[in-house]
Amino acid sequence: MSAKRKILINPITAAAIGVHKDFCLIENPVTSIMATSFDAVFYSTLFQYGVDAFIIPEKEICKINVDFLQSKSTILDKSWYEYLSFFYSFFANQCGNKIPNETKFFIFFLTDLLYSMKHKTSLIYMHGLFNDILLKIRKELPPELYSLIENIINQFKIEKTSLPFPVLGNNNENIYRFIEIMNSDLFLKYKEESQYLEDSSVNSHEVAMSMNSIGKKLVSKNKKNLKLKKVIIPLLPFTNNLLDVGGSPLQKILLKPFMEIMNNTLNSKKQVLVYDCKDFASKITLDHIKNITKNNDAFSKSIIVDKS
Numbered sequence: 001m002s003a004k005r006k007i008l009i010n011p012i013t014a015a016a017i018g019v020h021k022d023f024c025l026i027e028n029p030v031t032s033i034m035a036t037s038f039d040a041v042f043y044s045t046l047f048q049y050g051v052d053a054f055i056i057p058e059k060e061i062c063k064i065n066v067d068f069l070q071s072k073s074t075i076l077d078k079s080w081y082e083y084l085s086f087f088y089s090f091f092a093n094q095c096g097n098k099i100p101n102e103t104k105f106f107i108f109f110l111t112d113l114l115y116s117m118k119h120k121t122s123l124i125y126m127h128g129l130f131n132d133i134l135l136k137i138r139k140e141l142p143p144e145l146y147s148l149i150e151n152i153i154n155q156f157k158i159e160k161t162s163l164p165f166p167v168l169g170n171n172n173e174n175i176y177r178f179i180e181i182m183n184s185d186l187f188l189k190y191k192e193e194s195q196y197l198e199d200s201s202v203n204s205h206e207v208a209m210s211m212n213s214i215g216k217k218l219v220s221k222n223k224k225n226l227k228l229k230k231v232i233i234p235l236l237p238f239t240n241n242l243l244d245v246g247g248s249p250l251q252k253i254l255l256k257p258f259m260e261i262m263n264n265t266l267n268s269k270k271q272v273l274v275y276d277c278k279d280f281a282s283k284i285t286l287d288h289i290k291n292i293t294k295n296n297d298a299f300s301k302s303i304i305v306d307k308s
Contacts, residue, residue, distance in 0.1 A: 017038070020285045033291055046275070079115065080115045102140060103140050126281060144248065148251045158233070159204050161233070162212050237271040
């Protein structure tokens with residue numbers, strides 16, 4: 001398998017990345033602790049997942065502060081915004097034009113999912129576990145609509161494994177070391193193995209275990225730059241099961257755009273990968289905050305970190 005693997009970063013995720021970047025730009029003049037390049041660590045981590053390129057809103061590409069990463073980015077096209085408009089209108093009609101905040105996050109997720117199925121990309125999710133979101137939106141939606149969303153989520157397979165993650169350090173320099181790692185034969189083998197996660201005809205658990213095995217070898221050879229971290233990867237196969245989750249007129253309206261795409265992709269043996277980046281993005285930022293406030297009580301009191 002040699003197709004380029006792309007990952008979708010929607011405007012909400014891009015905005016969340018921007019907040020993390022702002023925190024990581026804070027410096028401590030007393031202890032000479034400098035800013036951390038959030039871009040370098042965040043996108044390097046995605047490269048460790050085996051991603052080749054990023055699909056990002058046009059105005060966000062110029063904000064990436066690493067030239068190498070800009071060269072790996074392409075512009076999010078207008079079809080994503082058309083899907084968003086469809087889902088927004090649908091949920092507005094069902095919620096009396098007042099869409100609750102948690103439901104808005106799920107609208108973005110459905111938009112991402114549809115776009116990823118259409119363009120055969122992976123996607124990033126930064127709002128915690130699916131079950132947590134379901135609990136939050138259960139009281140916000142009509143029972144029939146909630147049931148449909150729950151059924152869609154239940155179509156995901158979950159794989160648990162451990163993958164290599166970049167070690168936080170002087171990230172502006174480490175990005176070049178990551179480029180060297182990505183060009184190594186061992187990483188190319190790891191990356192090739194990761195591509196099989198997109199193939200629904202392959203045993204995804206065996207692929208995840210193989211990635212873990214190769215990932216351990218990568219970490220062993222690059223202990224200063226990489227470490228293993230447990231991850232959960234939801235996978236959605238392109239099967240008829242998704243089309244079967246809804247039978248009422250309301251459900252058929254919501255599933256219509258999925259049906260149109262899946263009628264053309266059912267034989268592709270593809271599946272969508274979802275990378276939950278909430279925890280590792282937060283860790284990059286919190287590690288930086290801890291670093292610049294270490295042994296400096298006066299400075300630490302001037303910074304407020306929202307731990308919610």
